[in-house]
Amino acid sequence: MGADKRALVEQLFVxxxxxxxxxxxxxxxxxxxxxxxxQEVYARMLRVPDVEAIENxxxxxxxxxxxxARERALKLRKEATVDIDDPTIQxxxxxxxxxxxDLDTARLSKRLREVLLELSPKCRAAVAMQYWYGMSYQEIxxxxxxxxxxxxxxxxxxxxxxxxxxxxxx
Amino acid sequence: xxxxxxxxxxxxxxxxxxxxxxxxREDLDAAQRKQFLAWLRASPVHVEEYLQIASLGDQLAxxxxxxxxxxxxxIERARTADDSDVEQSTSWRRGQVRDRHPRVWQPAALxxxxxxxxxxVLWLNGRLSTSPVERVPELHFATARGEQSTQHLIDGxxxxxxxDTSVFVRITGSERQVRIERGEAAFQVVHDTSRPFRxxxxxxxxxxxxxxxxxxxxxxxxxxxxxxxxxxxxxPTRSGSSLPIDPLxxxxxxxxxxxxxxxxRLVRGExxxxxxxxxxxxxxxxxxxxxxxxxxxxxEVAEEFNRYGGKRIEIEAPELRGLAIxxxxxxxxxxxxxxxxxxxxxxxxxxxxxRIRVTRQEPVRPVKR
Numbered sequence: 001m002g003a004d005k006r007a008l009v010e011q012l013f014v015x016x017x018x019x020x021x022x023x024x025x026x027x028x029x030x031x032x033x034x035x036x037x038x039q040e041v042y043a044r045m046l047r048v049p050d051v052e053a054i055e056n057x058x059x060x061x062x063x064x065x066x067x068x069a070r071e072r073a074l075k076l077r078k079e080a081t082v083d084i085d086d087p088t089i090q091x092x093x094x095x096x097x098x099x100x101x102d103l104d105t106a107r108l109s110k111r112l113r114e115v116l117l118e119l120s121p122k123c124r125a126a127v128a129m130q131y132w133y134g135m136s137y138q139e140i141x142x143x144x145x146x147x148x149x150x151x152x153x154x155x156x157x158x159x160x161x162x163x164x165x166x167x168x169x170x
Numbered sequence: 171x172x173x174x175x176x177x178x179x180x181x182x183x184x185x186x187x188x189x190x191x192x193x194x195r196e197d198l199d200a201a202q203r204k205q206f207l208a209w210l211r212a213s214p215v216h217v218e219e220y221l222q223i224a225s226l227g228d229q230l231a232x233x234x235x236x237x238x239x240x241x242x243x244x245i246e247r248a249r250t251a252d253d254s255d256v257e258q259s260t261s262w263r264r265g266q267v268r269d270r271h272p273r274v275w276q277p278a279a280l281x282x283x284x285x286x287x288x289x290x291v292l293w294l295n296g297r298l299s300t301s302p303v304e305r306v307p308e309l310h311f312a313t314a315r316g317e318q319s320t321q322h323l324i325d326g327x328x329x330x331x332x333x334d335t336s337v338f339v340r341i342t343g344s345e346r347q348v349r350i351e352r353g354e355a356a357f358q359v360v361h362d363t364s365r366p367f368r369x370x371x372x373x374x375x376x377x378x379x380x381x382x383x384x385x386x387x388x389x390x391x392x393x394x395x396x397x398x399x400x401x402x403x404x405x406p407t408r409s410g411s412s413l414p415i416d417p418l419x420x421x422x423x424x425x426x427x428x429x430x431x432x433x434x435r436l437v438r439g440e441x442x443x444x445x446x447x448x449x450x451x452x453x454x455x456x457x458x459x460x461x462x463x464x465x466x467x468x469x470e471v472a473e474e475f476n477r478y479g480g481k482r483i484e485i486e487a488p489e490l491r492g493l494a495i496x497x498x499x500x501x502x503x504x505x506x507x508x509x510x511x512x513x514x515x516x517x518x519x520x521x522x523x524x525r526i527r528v529t530r531q532e533p534v535r536p537v538k539r
Contacts, residue, residue: 038221042211043322046322061220087538159192
């Protein structure tokens, strides 16, 4: 991938950060949705002819994921528009995709804070410094007087624990 | 479809996803990039876990920070706390993928993951002691009855799963191995002399040399191997062996070379039938969501339909079991097949709510000769 193209992908990534978040926090929590979306993202990644040329795999992955999520959202909206007069579809609309999302997010946020309390002191401090104070691994390492390698371990372990607990919750 | 049903394996993948997500906050070097891409491309489950972890990272970033305790207090507690609870979650990345350090719980977790498969456990134990390469976790792909799926493997090979099939895939730098626990799979294999592609089904093992072939594990004892393109080596009793494969001479004692258009049936470690010439497209017809028969006994044909779920076909007249059937049908279209059966002389079909009974039709008038 050339520098221009890479810049474009990164720009897309920044611009659509909100869309990405919406995708993650709403769609991916519904288990069948998440698996189906991941399946589609995966299939598209496999179609890349020269995968080694991707300079930022994570940005690329998120870009593909956003596109899939957007297509899917459009499709859902279209389906809802088409069927809205159908009386049998009314209960489905009542449990729809949009209005409960905020409620869900609040509920999840609360649960996440509970899970954070389960973390070991080192993991918790590392999470606080990275996510709330935006500190680099180097800075966190200095504060905790450990290696950056250990900082990464704390953070990885924190995410793993959160994922396990939240997965059961969701 | 739940690709990875096993919880422990899922947890393993979660840890890997978290490691990669943490690593990605800094720039990856070329080797790490390659490894990360390879990891993502190994399975859709990896992609899903990675997106889930990224989603958590997002939520953490926007979640409100705790007012109490203050950051200084958090840091002070962290400094005085001991480290013993932090597992070795990222240490393997310092080396190449091929010499990962074992995690403390790994052998136990893997053994538990495979615990349902007696054969699998034996095989694993035989290998754990030999080489750390073998500790790369297996991927599990499965289809429900009536379902088919296509899996793209990391080496570029393609795996097609037929209905009610369960396979385990392990791909390392030195070998590629697929174990069919149940059902039928077809393979489109990318040629790679440094990594033989081995398929284990029941007692038998098929070593591929770059080709397209089908392995149908009809039971633990009976396996049908059909080659569409290229050539494979079939070892009727090899699968229990843990001997390394010589890529230049992949066939062991009793091995059979099978070429395009040939089929062999193995029963209890011996060649029961073949190698014989077949229309390999028939064996592969399921890939186009068709099942095809050429003068096959009705009992076998009925069993084929029963594999796909739906109403069960039961043949109640023993003398009809050997009736030769030819044709090509959609597996989910039992109705067409039943209609076809009804047109045959001497066959009577009764469709009941839960099953389809096939009985002998007593001729009400003389049958035309």
